[in-house]
Amino acid sequence: MDRKVGICAVAQTHFQRNKWDQRFQNMALEVLESLQQQTGVDFSEDKGIDMSISCSDDMFDARTISDNGLTDVLGGHFRCEEKIAQEGIQALYYGLAAIRSGHADVVLLLGHCKESQGKSRNRVTHLAFDPFYTRPVGLDFCVGAGLQAQAYGEKSGITDDHLAKIVVRARKMAANNPNQPDTQQVTAEEVMASAFLADPIRTLHAYPVSDGAVGMILAAEDRVREFTDTPVWITGVGNSMDSFFLGDRDLASSVALKAAAGRAYKRAGIRDPKSAFDVKEVCDQYAYQLPMWMEGLGLIQEGRGARWVDDQEWDKTNVNISGGMLAGNPLLLGGFVRAAEAALQLKGEAGSRQVKNARTALAHGVMGPAGQFHSVVTLERD
Amino acid sequence: MDHKKREYTMTIDTKDCFTIEGKLALPYQYFAGRTGSRFITSLRDNKKIMGLECKHCNKVFVPPRSTCEVCFEDISENWVDLPNTGIVTGFTIVRYEEPHQPVKPPYITALVKLDKADTPFAHIVKGIPLSKMKTGLRVEAVFAKRTTATIMDIDHFRPIKEGPSFKLGYSYDALEVGMSDSFTKTISETDVYLFAGISGDFNPMHMNEEFAKTTPMGTRIAHGALPQCLIAPVLGMKLPGLGTIALEVTTRFKAPTYFGDTITATGEVVEKLPERRWVRMALTFTNQKNELVAEGSALVLPPPSMP
Numbered sequence: 001m002d003r004k005v006g007i008c009a010v011a012q013t014h015f016q017r018n019k020w021d022q023r024f025q026n027m028a029l030e031v032l033e034s035l036q037q038q039t040g041v042d043f044s045e046d047k048g049i050d051m052s053i054s055c056s057d058d059m060f061d062a063r064t065i066s067d068n069g070l071t072d073v074l075g076g077h078f079r080c081e082e083k084i085a086q087e088g089i090q091a092l093y094y095g096l097a098a099i100r101s102g103h104a105d106v107v108l109l110l111g112h113c114k115e116s117q118g119k120s121r122n123r124v125t126h127l128a129f130d131p132f133y134t135r136p137v138g139l140d141f142c143v144g145a146g147l148q149a150q151a152y153g154e155k156s157g158i159t160d161d162h163l164a165k166i167v168v169r170a171r172k173m174a175a176n177n178p179n180q181p182d183t184q185q186v187t188a189e190e191v192m193a194s195a196f197l198a199d200p201i202r203t204l205h206a207y208p209v210s211d212g213a214v215g216m217i218l219a220a221e222d223r224v225r226e227f228t229d230t231p232v233w234i235t236g237v238g239n240s241m242d243s244f245f246l247g248d249r250d251l252a253s254s255v256a257l258k259a260a261a262g263r264a265y266k267r268a269g270i271r272d273p274k275s276a277f278d279v280k281e282v283c284d285q286y287a288y289q290l291p292m293w294m295e296g297l298g299l300i301q302e303g304r305g306a307r308w309v310d311d312q313e314w315d316k317t318n319v320n321i322s323g324g325m326l327a328g329n330p331l332l333l334g335g336f337v338r339a340a341e342a343a344l345q346l347k348g349e350a351g352s353r354q355v356k357n358a359r360t361a362l363a364h365g366v367m368g369p370a371g372q373f374h375s376v377v378t379l380e381r382d
Numbered sequence: 383m384d385h386k387k388r389e390y391t392m393t394i395d396t397k398d399c400f401t402i403e404g405k406l407a408l409p410y411q412y413f414a415g416r417t418g419s420r421f422i423t424s425l426r427d428n429k430k431i432m433g434l435e436c437k438h439c440n441k442v443f444v445p446p447r448s449t450c451e452v453c454f455e456d457i458s459e460n461w462v463d464l465p466n467t468g469i470v471t472g473f474t475i476v477r478y479e480e481p482h483q484p485v486k487p488p489y490i491t492a493l494v495k496l497d498k499a500d501t502p503f504a505h506i507v508k509g510i511p512l513s514k515m516k517t518g519l520r521v522e523a524v525f526a527k528r529t530t531a532t533i534m535d536i537d538h539f540r541p542i543k544e545g546p547s548f549k550l551g552y553s554y555d556a557l558e559v560g561m562s563d564s565f566t567k568t569i570s571e572t573d574v575y576l577f578a579g580i581s582g583d584f585n586p587m588h589m590n591e592e593f594a595k596t597t598p599m600g601t602r603i604a605h606g607a608l609p610q611c612l613i614a615p616v617l618g619m620k621l622p623g624l625g626t627i628a629l630e631v632t633t634r635f636k637a638p639t640y641f642g643d644t645i646t647a648t649g650e651v652v653e654k655l656p657e658r659r660w661v662r663m664a665l666t667f668t669n670q671k672n673e674l675v676a677e678g679s680a681l682v683l684p685p686p687s688m689p
Contacts, residue, residue, distance in 0.1 A: 021399055062406050126482045131412045132422065133445040136532040137504050138476070138483035143491050146474030147504070154517065198491075199475040243451060247493050247502035248443075251472060 004221040005099045006231030007379070009038040010340045010347070015212035015328050017182050018116040024061065027213035028054075028073045028112050035217050039227035041106065043078040047226065049217075050104035051080040053095055055088035055111035057332055059124045062117070074110060087283075088214065088336025089365035089375045093237050095218045105220045106227075112213040113330035121209060121331065128369065134245070141285075141331075142206070144246060144369030146198025149288040151252040152305075153200055156291065160200065162309040163287040164191035167204050167326060169314065170284070174323025176353040182210075183327050205287040210328040214337050232346045232361075236270065236378035238263025246370055257296030257366075257374040264376040265298075273298045277378070279345045279361040280317070281338035284324045285331065289371070293364060294319070297376065318355050321345070335365015339377055346381040417448040417458055425535045429525045433499050435460040441500045445533070466523040467542060468496035475512050484534060490515055494539055505533070509540035520544065551623015553687035554659040562650035563621035565612055569604050571641050577608050604639040609667050609675055612647035617682055621649055622661065625685025633665065633678030644670040649680065659683070 011034035013019070013027050022030075035041065042048045052074040056066040063069065067076075067083035074081050084090045088111035095107035115121050125141035152158060165188060174183040186204060194204040217227060224231040240259035243249050261273065270276045280299060284290040291305030299319075300308045314320065322341040325334040342361035344350045358381075365375040414422055417434070424430045433442040436450035436457045443450075448458035473492035476483065483489075485506060492515075495502035507521060521539035529535050552561075578584050583605060586593035594602040610633045617626055639645060646668050653662040660683055667676040 059406075062404060120480060122478070122480050123482060126480070131532075132414050132418055133533045134504060135482070136484060136530070136534045137491065137506065138480070138485075139491070139504055140480065140482070142478070143474060143476055143504075146476065147472050147491065147493060150474050150517075151472045196475065196477045198477065201474075245445065245501065246504055247471075247495070248451070251493075 003100065005096050005218055005234050006221065006224040007343045008217040008219050008224060008227035008231060009035050010216050010343045011035045012179055012214040012337060012340055013212045014179050014181050015210045017208065017210060019114065019211040024112045024114055025070045025073055028070050028110055031110060031213045031215040032073055035215055039217050041217055041227055043075040048106065049075060049079060049108045050106050051082065051098055052076065052108040053082045053084060053091040055084050055091045055332060055336060056113065057085050059127055060113050060115065060118060060332060087365040087367035087375060088333045089339055089377060091336065092339055092377060093239065093375065096234050096237060099218060099220045105223045107218040109218065110215040111333045111336045113332045114211040115209045115330045116211050141369050142198050145286045146201050147246060148251045148370035149201050149286060152288055152292050155252040157306045158288060158291060160192055162306055163205050164188040165309055166287040166290050167191045170320065170324050170326035173321055174327030177323050177327065178351065180323055180327045183323065201286055207285045207325045208328045210330055212330065214333055214340050216340065230347045232343045233380050234377060235380045236264040236268030238376045241373045251370055254292065254296035254371050257293060257371065260374040261297045261376045264378050268378040270378065277360050277362040278318060278358040279321065279342055279355050280319045281322060281342045281363045282320055282324060283334040283338055283364050283366045284326050285334060287326060297364060321353050321355060335363065335375055338365060339363035342379050346379055417446050421446045422531055426529045426531050431464045431466065431496060431523065432461050433464050435462050442498060443501050444496060444499045444503050464496045464498050468494045468521055470507065470517055470519040470521060471495050471502045472517055473515055488512060494521060505536060506538040508538045548624055550625040550685040552621065552684055554661065554684045555687055557622060557651050557654065557661055557684055559651050559654065561621060562648055563616055564646050564648035565615045566644060566646040567612055568644045569608060569639055569641065573608065574604050574641065577605050581605065599638050602641060606635045609639045609645040612645055613649060613665050616647055616649045617680060622682060622684040627683040628680060629660065629683060630681040631678065633676045635676050636674045639669065639675055645675060
């Protein structure tokens with residue numbers, strides 16, 4: 001069955017340092033109700049949601065089967081209910097596969113995370129490592145990022161100065177994004193004066209701890225118009241997973257990202273990614289990742305990361321107009337929110353951060369230590 | 383952590399918002415697999431680091447795995463012993479504190495590629511100032527005193543001291559005829575008594591002033607070999623210097639050395655013997671009045687040249 005899949009609606013909560021007055025179920029419900037309000041969709045058997053795919057993580061929620069706590073929000077007792085525990089953008093891939101295979105016509109995607117509830121997210125990501133060779137050495141995602149930032153810095157010539165520019169710009173953009181109400185503006189001097197976490201990564205180079213939820217309604221081509229007049233079509237997807245052990249990989253050059261992007265571009269029929277997208281949303285968990293992923297995605301020439309930051313081409317080429325992940329999304333939802341932001345731009349619903357006449361977009365997600373697992377999604381509107 | 387908690391309660395109105403303190407803790411046994419078990423037990427019992435080699439890809443993996451991830455060949459029997467030395471291919475300095483860390487921050491987490499292995503693995507590096515840490519550093523494993531049966535049976539890696547830590551003297555090639563150096567020392571009564579003890583020569587001409595008055599010198603004199611000894615610090619520590627082997631020293635005594643005399647022993651390169659790469663040196667011993675006390679020659683083997 002070969003039918004297009006469209007994003008009908010997007011909803012997200014505010015992403016805040018600590019949503020102390022909401023349980024994750026409340027956040028998820030807020031998203032579901034917004035999606036229902038926008039599309040009129042329900043869980044009715046003939047024309048409602050066929051399948052719900054949630055994204056959450058047992059360790060971040062400190063409970064097993066983390067979707068089990070919100071089966072009612074997901075409509076689990078009505079229909080097929082699935083969970084992915086990777087980067088939230090996988091829910092989009094999964095929903096796409098379900099619709100294209102003919103198993104479902106209308107799919108609800110819903111991701112949540114309250115990073116604030118864990119004492120430390122490093123303690124959560126530490127558990128992603130094996131208990132024999134890497135946990136005893138004390139690895140967590142922040143150490144992994146430090147190793148990669150050092151390797152990429154040595155190769156690319158990205159300096160502390162470049163990294164500060166990236167953070168300042170991300171926060172400036174986020175000021176335009178009402179979903180990031182907690183964002184504080186910083187100067188380059190403040191960034192460069194912030195303490196090191198894992199050299200060369202400084203405190204302000206890291207994505208902030210935040211809580212929030214995000215969701216989408218996907219529908220098959222022939223059903224899309226029941227829910228929206230402005231569908232955003234998913235034209236390509238690509239995933240790739242690099243080796244588990246950090247030492248098995250070339251940390252300075254993202255092999256997995258190139259493979260993921262190559263797959264997505266091939267499916268979308270894109271030959272020249274540099275000119276293919278009006279809007280790009282890239283998952284920058286740490287400042288060094290923005291130029292590194294831009295190179296890996298083929299959106300700038302390989303080895304030009306430092307120059308790209310110097311030239312500040314990001315505004316005119318519409319990279320991370322939302323502020324990106326540096327402005328604040330939970331680890332699990334970074335890519336999912338990137339896809340949501342890209343879709344809002346193409347739907348013309350991005351408010352004060354709207355890019356005029358945006359017709360094509362790229363969204364990127366990443367999970368695992370030092371960019372182990374990458375996902376690339378390409379989007380287009382009519 | 384108390385600080386964080388205080389911040390939490392200060393900034394939040396907790397009225398009608400109750401938070402339960404929780405903790406996931408799950409005692410558990412992880413099976414390391416047959417391949418992992420062999421690696422861990424050989425590290426634990428024999429302090430030996432082993433890798434697995436894919437002969438097809440010509441690649442040695444650490445930590446070990448039973449299947450080559452490149453060509454999918456079964457490599458589970460291709461164990462190779464690896465040395466304890468390697469090179470740092472990447473590193474970061476961890477500054478934040480977490481309970482899962484093996485040492486107190488700040489500390490260095492590095493990717494270490496053992497010699498003869500192809501995949502680096504993450505470990506701790508100690509014994510180098512944080513500001514001096516660099517990729518390319520040569521390191522060696524320091525094994526833990528007590529086993530934990532994990533990768534931490536290697537307690538950490540430390541820098542290998544490159545080359546000798548002493549600066550060797552002039553090599554054969556660096557020496558030129560005419561180069562000279564000397565050592566000067568005042569000979570005291572104590573020196574003479576110590577030398578008597580060392581040599582067993584308690585001859586009253588060195589020990590007994592009343593007896594010495596009856597000798598042609600009319601007073602005590604130092605042992606003849608005592609000023610001659612002063613050439614040793616020249617040959618061994620100055621010219622050629624550290625690493626020199628003395629093959630032959632001959633001297634002729636020319637004048638007595640009295641207590642309180644200041645003797646200067648001088649060595650001068652007079653001949654290079656290319657066949658054996660030996661050097662002949664002329665020796666002179668003078669006192670504070672510039673009188674020749676003794677003269678002679680030495681044959682030495684200079685130290686090898688520094689890498």
